[in-house]
Amino acid sequence: MKLYYCETPSPRKACAVARYLGLPIEYAFVDLTRGEQTRPDYLAINPNGKLPCLVDGERSIWEADAIMFHLALNAESELWPRSASQQVDVVRWLSWNSQHLLRHGGSLYFEYLVKPLFGLGEPDPSKVSEAQDSFRRFAGVLDQHLKGRKWLLGDDLSIADFSVAVMLPYAPRCAIPLDEFTEVRRWHDQLNAFDAWRNPFPARPAQAGANA
Incomplete structure (x- = not known):
């Protein structure tokens, strides 16, 4: 592969x-x-x-x-569960993330990291505020869901966890209001225990250890 x-x-x-x-x-x-x-x-x-x-x-x-x-x-x-009900839950979270949390976190990523990289100007305060408000709305849904659960599906880690959390490593650099959501932060801290999550990209000869 x-x-x-x-x-x-x-x-x-x-x-x-x-x-x-x-x-x-x-x-x-x-x-x-x-x-x-x-x-x-x-x-x-x-x-x-x-x-x-x-x-x-x-x-x-x-x-x-x-x-x-x-x-x-x-x-x-x-990571891909065997039971049909859990498979439905995985697909539900993948779909939810693509339409909501990733979408709004991605807007902040664009404003703070993509625009400087390609010389597109400074972050737009109105777009930042709008994206933060929308992120907060859906992070609140996630925060409530995670109460009493270790992972999105309960006790079992799945690809849904990797997908839904993908914007959170960029929170400090992109003004993503992660720290406002205790359960989401706790859940992300658990993912950070995995070296594969902290350092997902292979080292490149010209830029060893570089992550964006």
């Missing part, structure tokens, strides 16, 4: 799951600042020109959540 990635949130969760599972994967860094995601050879495997992308034999899998699912199945890992 070959995992194409860059050091941004969506590839982060795919890389974290791959490291957590200890799978034999070849990593290929794609430099967004050089537009490498638009090269014909990359578009041949992912016509969306987005990251991450996993190539497994003749199959090319786009989208980080699908990649995590594929990796968990490949490893026969409990």
Whole structure:
């Protein structure tokens, strides 16, 4: 398997799951600042020109959540639960995250990290305030759900935890109001106990140890 990635949130969760599972994967860094995601050879495997992308034999899998699912199945890992009811819960949280928490956390990531990287100006205070208010709304839902639960599904870690938490490592740099939510912070601290979560990206020769 070959995992194409860059050091941004969506590839982060795919890389974290791959490291957590200890799978034999070849990593290929794609430099967004050089537009490498638009090269014909990359578009041949992912016509969306987005990251991450996993190539497994003749199959090319786009989208980080699908990649995590594929990796968990490949490893026969409990990160993809066996019971149908828990599988429904995983899909529910993946969908919820993509529409809500990731969306608003991603807006803050864009304002504070993407704009400086590409010379797009300073954070827009009105957009920051709007994104923070929306993040708070849905983080409150997550905070209530986590009361009395170790992980999103209860006692069992799953790919849903890796997906829903993906914006939280960027909280200090992106003005994400994580510290306002005790249960969410406690849950994220548990993920931080895993080296695969703290350091998901493989070291690159030209930039050893660099994470974004």
